[in-house]
Amino acid sequence: MNLNQINNVYFIGIGGIGMSNLARYFKNLGKRVVGYDKTPSALTDELIASGISIHFEDAIDLIPNDFYVENTLVVVTPAVPITHSEWNYFTERNFEIKKRSEVLGLITKDTFCFAVAGTHGKTTTSGILGHIMYESGADVTAFIGGIVENYNSNLIGSGKTITVVEADEFDRSFLHLHPNIACITSMDADHLDIYGTSEAIEESFVEFANKIEDKSHLFITNELPIEGVICSVNEEAIYKAFNVRVGNGSYIFDVQTPTEVIKDLHFGLPGRHNLMNALMAIAMANLFGTPTVEIAKAIASFKGIKRRFSYQIKTESKVYIDDYAHHPTEINAVYQAVRELYPGQKVLAVFQPHLFSRTKDFADDFAKSLSAFDEVILLDIYPARELPMEGINSKWLMDKMTNNSKKLITKSDLVSSILASDASIIVTIGAGDIGELVPTIKKAINETL
Known part of the structure; x- marks a missing residue:
């Protein structure tokens, strides 16, 4: 397949972190880029602002009429179900459909x-x-x-x-x-x-x-x-x-x-x-x-990556850091960095587990990593692409932790629970939608300073 001969690129799941940079890339090359995603986000807002047309309803009539088979590439994310009507529309008409990784393969080949x-x-x-x-x-x-x-x-x-x-x-x-x-x-x-x-x-x-x-x-x-x-x-x-x-x-x-x-x-x-x-x-x-x-x-x-040990608040009395860590090794790395920078200070970790399968596979390691923090608040597991697994939940994980100060709460109680803590260092950790709560947490803490 020759990418130079492609005029149109259609993304199913354009709002993903990996899909959106491909969309930007093709836009930079002068291709016409259109996409679907399930929900609006900061990333889709930025893509729309750059001139990319995006819709949030799985509807065949929203596919542009002039996207012809021979000059259109369809890029699909594995997160989209095979029942997706737009995906089936392209499949039935023999469009060139590639996963993101396959498209990157084509780009890196040249x-x-x-x-x-x-x-x-x-x-x-x-x-x-x-x-x-x-x-x-x-x-x-x-x-x-x-x-x-x-x-x-x-x-x-x-x-x-x-x-x-x-x-x-x-x-x-x-x-x-x-x-x-x-x-x-x-x-x-x-x-x-x-x-x-x-x-x-x-x-x-x-x-x-x-x-x-x-x-x-x-x-x-x-x-x-x-x-x-x-x-x-x-x-x-x-x-x-x-x-x-x-x-x-x-x-x-x-x-x-x-x-x-x-x-x-x-x-x-x-x-x-x-x-x-x-x-x-x-x-x-x-x-x-x-x-x-x-x-x-x-x-x-180099200033770093958002949600990778990302400082939200940094004052003499209070520090708030947000991190994407979703594996025990990554949580250990966050803990090491916090301890090196703030020895002797009380640290509160707020953790949202990501995937039932990962929580099940690494439960003992998660429990050990989290137990190192002075205080831990757990949220329910973020399912992402998975269905629940019987017996695998945040309460089960919390019971494995040796920490004296730990509790499981709902998202609606998160801000008040953080504000009730006397920890001078607060870290939110996880790869789910906890990242979307960061601005609210930051605003609430700032109002107490």
């Missing part, structure tokens, strides 16, 4: 592709790398699975020769990509509803790694059972971050590369996991040949 894989750290690492490439003047488009604060967008640049993409392991999507340089940040068990076992996930990552024939173009951490160039923080490696200090609320560190030591890099994202994310991005840009001075400048100016 570009120099940086692919960032891993069960954690993909979005931040690809955001940093996209920022480095764009700031250094590269002809790049970076597809990011989150909103990059510097650009207030999930798409960086509009270049046609270089792409930066998140290589998503969900549904084995990353096997469609054509990477020239890649990294794998982590390979923890996740998406067991898709894979079944952690071994199956590992096999999928190995298959992805095998897409990189030259292993000097694949960057890994030292604990991964895959051949590649090792990156490490404070341990011997080909690319090593060391001499790590904290000054003025930022990390300052040095990086050893195969040919030089880059001194006194400044990086503002908290948490040791983010140092590794930065190091991976630095290594990939360094191999590509991006000048050291440009890398250093971009690392210092």
Whole structure:
């Protein structure tokens, strides 16, 4: 399939974080972009403001009459049910229908592709790398699975020769990509509803790694059972971050590369996991040949990703942080960062579990991660694409926690429960719709200050 011959692109599920950056990309290329989504959101508002036509009713008569088979590409998200009437309309008329991952595969086939894989750290690492490439003047488009604060967008640049993409392991999507340089940040068990076992996930990552024939173009951490160039923080490696200090609320560190030591890099994202994310991005840009001075400048100016340790309130008496963490490893990373930045202060964590299957598969690890916080408020499980599972609920998870101060509440009681806490540090955590409650929580806390 030749994307150059496509005039129209129709998105079913255009409001998703991954779908919306593809929509922006095709709009930048001058294609006519139209889409459907179930509900309006901040993302769909922005797409509409950019000139993309979107509707929120599954109705065949809302498909433009002049979308002909031969020059229209239909992009569909796996979250849409097969009973969707618009999807069936296109299927019955033999339109070219692709999943988002397949479209990314087509795009990366014709570009120099940086692919960032891993069960954690993909979005931040690809955001940093996209920022480095764009700031250094590269002809790049970076597809990011989150909103990059510097650009207030999930798409960086509009270049046609270089792409930066998140290589998503969900549904084995990353096997469609054509990477020239890649990294794998982590390979923890996740998406067991898709894979079944952690071994199956590992096999999928190995298959992805095998897409990189030259292993000097694949960057890994030292604990991964895959051949590649090792990156490490404070341990011997080909690319090593060391001499790590904290000054003025930022990390300052040095990086050893195969040919030089880059001194006194400044990086503002908290948490040791983010140092590794930065190091991976630095290594990939360094191999590509991006000048050291440009890398250093971009690392210092990177502001982060929305809902990734995102400061909402930061005063002497109260700090409110929001984070997308939805896996025990990610919750541990949030806890480590909070403890490093605010030693001895009382921390309240508000957690909304995401998916019944993930809660079931990692219940003991979730309980252990959450129990580390001084106080925990739990919300009901956010089902996303799943139906309820008998016996799997937030009460069941809470009973596994060893925390002395824990409670399960409804969303309607959330703000009053947060305000009743004497914790000086508040963290909201989760990948469900808890993110939509953040502005309300922020406003309520600010009114008490």
